[in-house]
Amino acid sequence: MDLTWWIVAIVGCVALAACVMAALLWRRDETLGDLRPLANTARLTRLPEYVRAVRMRVLIACATAALLVVAFVAAVAAAARPTGLPSATQSAPAAQPEDVMVCIGAPLDDPAVTTTLRWFAGRIPAFGTERIGLTSGNRRVVPLTRDYQYAAAQFGGYATGQADGAPFVSPVSYTDYARNVEDLMALCLTGFPAFDEAAPQRRSLVYVGPQPTTGAGQLFTADRVREMAQTAGVQVNVITDTEGALDRLAAGTGGRSYRADANVASALTEIRQHPPEARVEGEAQVRSAETPDIPLLVALCAVLALSVLPLCRRRT
Secondary structure: EEOOOOOHHHHHHHHHHHHHHHHHOOOOOOHHHHHOOOOOOOHHHHHHHHHHHHHHHHHHHHHHHHHHHHHHHHHHHHHHOOOOOOOOOOOEEEOEEEEEEEOOOOOOOOOOHHHHHHHHHHHHHHHHOOOOEEOOOOOOOEHHHHHHHHHHHHHHHHOOOOOHHHHOOOOOOOOOOOOOOHHHHHHOOOOOOOOOOOOOOHHHHHEEEOOOOOOOOOOOHHHHHHHHHHOOOEEEEEOOOOHHHHHHHHHHOOOOEOOOOOHHHHHHHHHHHHOOEEEEEEEEOOOOOOOOOHHHHHHHHHHHHHOOOHHHHHHH
């Protein structure tokens, strides 16, 4: 067992020790000389009834002290947020997590790109279990993350021009290479963890830009990109200028394709309304990282036992 807040346990132990010391060292005003003498006390204290009553009162006092200590320690342990103890699981409906990579293959001043960034900036704060990422022509602008505040700020900043647009595409000059869509798609696909195999979470890619064009020094072909997408289980969706190989790639991965001169916001809405199908259905077992079940149960039992002790005291 480990405690998240050790300071709570330390303060609780110090407080308990202080209470014990105060009880032991408390100065009593009464002395034996101030007590009223009684006759025949020896005969009285030898009576079986008296012996049983004294024994019962001592046992009740010891049990009360022990239960108070147990309840206090258990309450302090629960307040310190323990981890690693057995804990009850709860069944809760949970959607299979999804990774979404937005792949931009056009300049920032392109209307379709601006609309896409602005659309996602407004939707990201409402995400639940999704991770969102952003890839430009030659760099990973936003790696997959659940930091929705940061991601929304990045998307919105590039959409409105408030963020510096220079880092969006690194200014790299090539001598025997020209950027092309196939290599960009491969860069976007490698943004998924363990992209060379299927993953437990769903994966979807939204590409906005032109259709493939052959470039100098091209590293990936359309067939290779299609193989990577199918191996990784990625649903590819495209918003592009004309019909071509990307439309066939989207259809082959269960995605959708739209024209950039249409209503881009409506296209994005339809894409997000048809995410990849969940491979796991039903309820998920939810277990909290904190495990206060046992300390709370012990404290509750001790409190209940303390409430019963007065009944025993009355009978004596």
